[in-house]
Amino acid sequence: MKKYGILSISIFILLIYAFTGDVYAQSIEYLRGKVIEITSEDLDLDFGGGMSGDVQYFKVEVQSGELKGQILELENTSFGDEVYDLWFEVGDRVFIEVYETDQGFSGHVVDYQRDIYLSILLVVFLVIIILIGKIKGIKAIISLGVTIILILKILIPMILRGYSPFYMSLLTAFASTLITYIIIGGFTSKTIGALAGTLVGLFLAASISFMISGLAHIKGISGDEINMLLYLPTEINLDLTGLFLGGVIIGALGAVMDVSISISSSISEIKKNSPMISFKGLFLSGMEVGKDIMGTMTNTLILAYTGASLPLLLIINAYDFSFTRMINMEFIAIEFVRAMAGSIGLIAAIPATALTTAYLMTRKEMKKDV
Structure with a gap:
């Protein structure tokens, strides 16, 4: 049991690194x-030009970096946009971008600190898995950590280097499936059977999405995030259709799985x-x-894909688009595929x-019958 405890601690550290390592490395400012x-x-x-808004003046205590302990007097402007505007209260934990001026240091708030609460949620999740699943729960955590690392440390960096999102997603899916099944069930007939079924299902899903995206002229360009990818500070031309297929x-x-x-x-x-029990009996069962x-x-x-598209569905319903118009919109077609x-x-x-x-469970009996 001791070795599983060490494994769980190790994978917890890997999970934290996978989630936050690059973020902190690139956000020193x-x-x-x-x-x-x-x-x-x-x-x-009144800001002129028909624009009006609210301005908030507040003090922030810096809690990290070389300026730790200093008090900065900042201001925040809100124009009534519920999506992008921020409005602060005493006690709020925030990220601030600091720059030096002739009068000293100043800056502005970038966003709220959310990683603290996300980390607490992650710990609760891991504890519940271990309490309920015990050794199998620890194995589940290890397999989850491997999958996260494969995606964040291999799949995404390789795509940003210009490799095909479609083929990289296939390789990542295969590696994740193989490693997960071996960790959870070992290299047994049960594992091989599950692996075969998963690969058949993924291959069919990939083939269908690839074929339909070509026939229906689905480019995979939908949503603000995808549009932002067109302007990444890199010379790599991302294959957005391949990115859509990889997402499938x-x-x-x-x-x-x-x-x-x-x-x-x-x-x-x-x-x-x-x-x-015979092969036929096992198969039918x-x-x-x-x-x-x-x-x-x-x-x-x-339901998962519908939930992700719920705001878009509300917009479509509010503007009373016909079903024919709706189903032919690319972002609807993407979620449908x-x-x-x-x-x-x-x-x-x-x-x-x-x-x-x-077959694997009964192959010895079948050979004897022959």
């Missing part, structure tokens, strides 16, 4: 601070408790389990997993 006093607030000021693969990976390992584990348990899982997991995928391709891949994983696992 941003200092932590705490709002200690609201000096004054001027509301409904990564998005479907979790659900397909879940279905495959559930079916494979069920078949393994059935074989353990009924050693004389796996299919029945898969059918029960299929409905909920397909809903999970579709993601949901459908992922769901088809998930469904295809069911017979592939059941067939492979049932």
Whole structure:
């Protein structure tokens, strides 16, 4: 048990590094601070040109860097934009960008500090997994850490260096699936069966999304984040269509893995408790389990993509677009292809997993019969 404790601590450190390592390395100019006093607030000021807004004057105590302990007097302007405006209260923890002026140091608030609360949430998540799952929970944490590191330290950097997002996503998905299954179940017939089902499902999801994106002229350019990628400070021309296809693969990976390992584990348990069961019996049992899982997991995928697109759906409904106009909008088409391709891949994983696992579990008996 001791070695698993060491592993869990190690993977926790890797998770923190994966989430925050690059952020802190690239954000040295941003200092932590705490709002200690609201000096004054001027509301409904006229800025001319029909613009009005509110101005807030406050003091911030710097809590990191060479200026730690110093008090800065800052101001903040709000124009009534709920998305981008900030409005502070005493006690708020913030990030500030500091610069030197003739009168000393000044700066402005960049954003709230959120990493503290996210770290607390992460610790709670890890503790619950370990308490409920014990050794298997620790293995789940290790596999999660490996997946996060593969994405943040390999997939994303390789894409930014100009490698194909589509093929890099496929390789990342394969590596993540293989490592996760080996960590959780070891190199067994159950693992090989689940791996085969996952790969079949992902390959089908990738093939369908690739084909439909070409036929439907889906470029993958949708949303502010994608548009911002067009202006990255790099000479690399990102393949946005490949990025969309890679997103389909990564998005479907979790659900397909879940279905495959559930079916494979069920078949393994059935074989353990009924050693004389035939290949056909195991296969049909796996299919029945898969059918029960299929409905909920397909809903999970579709609801996840719908939830991500909910603001866009509200806008479309508010402006009363027709169904024909709506379904032909690229960002709707993108989410539709993601949901459908992922769901088809998930469904295809069911017979592939059941067939492979049932064969591996009964191959010795089948050879004896021959």
